[in-house]
Amino acid sequence: PADIRDAAQARVRSLPAPVTDVARLCVCDLLVAQCDVNCCCDPDCSAEDFSLFTTCSVPVVTGDSRLCSQKAAVYSLDVEANPPERIFKIIDQVNPSIFCIHATNYKQALYLKSPEIPTPENFDQLLDKFGGATFSAEPDSWNLDTDAQNPPDANETSRYEYGVPVQTEDAFLRLPSPVVSSWCSDANPAGFLVNQATKCIRSVSVEKCDSIQALSMLFYINSSILASVFQVNITVQSIVVQSLNGMRTSLSSSDVLRLPKVLDELCINAVLGVNYHITHTDTGEIIEAAAAFVLGAISKEALSVEQSFEISFTQESTQPVPLSGNPGYVVGLPVRAGFQPQGYPFPAAFLFAALALSSNKHSQLTILHSTSTQDCLAAQGARAPVLFGYNMISGCKLRITAAMKCQPLAQTLLDVLKGQSFPEYVASFGNSQAQDVLDWVPITQLHISEQMISHTLQSSCQIPVSLGIEVKWTKYGSLVNPQARIVNVTATITTTTLKQLPSGRERIMPITSSVVFTDISSPAEPSYKAWPTIDIKLPFDFFYPFV
Numbered sequence: 001p002a003d004i005r006d007a008a009q010a011r012v013r014s015l016p017a018p019v020t021d022v023a024r025l026c027v028c029d030l031l032v033a034q035c036d037v038n039c040c041c042d043p044d045c046s047a048e049d050f051s052l053f054t055t056c057s058v059p060v061v062t063g064d065s066r067l068c069s070q071k072a073a074v075y076s077l078d079v080e081a082n083p084p085e086r087i088f089k090i091i092d093q094v095n096p097s098i099f100c101i102h103a104t105n106y107k108q109a110l111y112l113k114s115p116e117i118p119t120p121e122n123f124d125q126l127l128d129k130f131g132g133a134t135f136s137a138e139p140d141s142w143n144l145d146t147d148a149q150n151p152p153d154a155n156e157t158s159r160y161e162y163g164v165p166v167q168t169e170d171a172f173l174r175l176p177s178p179v180v181s182s183w184c185s186d187a188n189p190a191g192f193l194v195n196q197a198t199k200c201i202r203s204v205s206v207e208k209c210d211s212i213q214a215l216s217m218l219f220y221i222n223s224s225i226l227a228s229v230f231q232v233n234i235t236v237q238s239i240v241v242q243s244l245n246g247m248r249t250s251l252s253s254s255d256v257l258r259l260p261k262v263l264d265e266l267c268i269n270a271v272l273g274v275n276y277h278i279t280h281t282d283t284g285e286i287i288e289a290a291a292a293f294v295l296g297a298i299s300k301e302a303l304s305v306e307q308s309f310e311i312s313f314t315q316e317s318t319q320p321v322p323l324s325g326n327p328g329y330v331v332g333l334p335v336r337a338g339f340q341p342q343g344y345p346f347p348a349a350f351l352f353a354a355l356a357l358s359s360n361k362h363s364q365l366t367i368l369h370s371t372s373t374q375d376c377l378a379a380q381g382a383r384a385p386v387l388f389g390y391n392m393i394s395g396c397k398l399r400i401t402a403a404m405k406c407q408p409l410a411q412t413l414l415d416v417l418k419g420q421s422f423p424e425y426v427a428s429f430g431n432s433q434a435q436d437v438l439d440w441v442p443i444t445q446l447h448i449s450e451q452m453i454s455h456t457l458q459s460s461c462q463i464p465v466s467l468g469i470e471v472k473w474t475k476y477g478s479l480v481n482p483q484a485r486i487v488n489v490t491a492t493i494t495t496t497t498l499k500q501l502p503s504g505r506e507r508i509m510p511i512t513s514s515v516v517f518t519d520i521s522s523p524a525e526p527s528y529k530a531w532p533t534i535d536i537k538l539p540f541d542f543f544y545p546f547v
Helices: 002-013 123-130 206-211 406-418
Strands: 060-062 069-078 085-094 196-203 234-242 248-250 261-263 266-280 286-299 304-315 337-339 366-368 383-385 392-401 425-427 440-450 460-476 483-499 506-519
Touching: 206 261, 206 266, 206 286, 234 266, 366 392, 366 460, 366 506, 392 406, 406 460, 406 483, 406 506, 425 483
Parallel strands: 234 286, 266 304, 440 483, 460 506
Antiparallel strands: 060 069, 069 085, 196 304, 234 248, 261 266, 266 286, 337 425, 366 383, 392 506, 425 440, 460 483
16 A cells, blocks of 8 residues: 555655664773773774774774664774874665664663572462463563663663762762872762772861861761662771871771760871772672771871772672782782683683682692692692792602502692692783683693603603793783783693612602793884984094094
8 A cells, every 4th residue: 555655665764773872882892991902993092002003903893784774883094194093984884685674673672681580489470481381482561662661770870880980879989089189089989890099198187177077987988879779888897996106906896986076186086098898799780888997096286197098899709809910910919820610611701710729719820839848748739829920940859769659659749740720721911800711821731751761670650740830921002001911821741751669769859840931022113213324424533532
């Protein structure tokens, strides 16, 4: 019919509005709060960073390729400009296929709804719905009026993304910090999952200390954090009182608020430090908040006081893992390591060695720890963490007798050198997370055999005598502030042939373990052109009286 044909043509002429903002999509943005090399769509990159790019790794960014019409973000570099510049434009892209999606009008399909977990209360209901041979996955209502219903997880204040300010009922969670000078500014919001530690100076007057809000505990806990359907109150975790001479005493009870007041020309119970600890779920929902306070006294002569603030985030049902840098490794901090459990269906996440090794509770790469007795058989289980940038060597002595069995001895020595369970991966950065698969470098294990001349005996076997670990790292990122990144780790086990000793004979053999760090960074190329040379001949006495 004509009316249906006209309506169809009108729908074709009025193209649907884009569902996804392609200008905000960036598939090559892998590093958090850091510019990715040659990633022209990375919002963390500045114009100075773009001038150092050689190409755009992702030149075109689109949304769903199955749409009939959509916007496309095109990135390129203008190498003829001085300095080179990034060119960004948005174009209309039409899908030539006749089998394309005209409009994504089923909004519920754009959200992932968490499955309902069976409980004793809803078990019968779920059994009636899904217990048959077949069941319908369609919703009870196909109402497309999205204004009348909220899609799952529509409350944006319930779940936070990285770096988003933590909202409270009045504004945001404050983390005072110095801005221009060293004086405290209360306008610094605490970003979600951004661990921070700041120190600043606060101007005080002892006569008015009870009226200065920043010196009171209430100033930091009186606002509740916005969560999903409820508000999370900030509880007082602990209170430590600091005297004028710096001695600290922990109070047994933290239920009573201690407000600042003037006593004998002193301002007591003034806040000197606050340490926030936020607990969240894996979906970014804050479920618990606590604050630890350091209270102290301020003398009448003091015109200012230094305050320290810190905030940390921990995921629910997990143990906090200490970092070794942010993002690059810091010299002297442990090299973080882990392994991927067997039978894991896909390499989506690495489980830290801390989950399985009691001797390696902080998920670190370790080597043999030398003991005072230097006995290898007594040193089993003694480990020392591998510190980034520090070349290390350790060892022990093995007393071999004729009564020792070769195969059990070889396994014991291997456990002494490698530990109970040698890790399979090393974190490339000091702050690499377990779920970031590309941030973990596999450890290459090599075996080298060397011959050892001994007495003429009938049987022989191979035993490990040394473990050598070579860590290759490079300077990554900006030349102004390069970050240390591990790119390759090789563990070499050297074995030797051990022949059975005659009865009554003994032999002492050294067992060694070492770590070597190698900087493989290529020399930085200067951004300026070389100075021109002038080919002229100067008079012989031009520099007289100097030679």
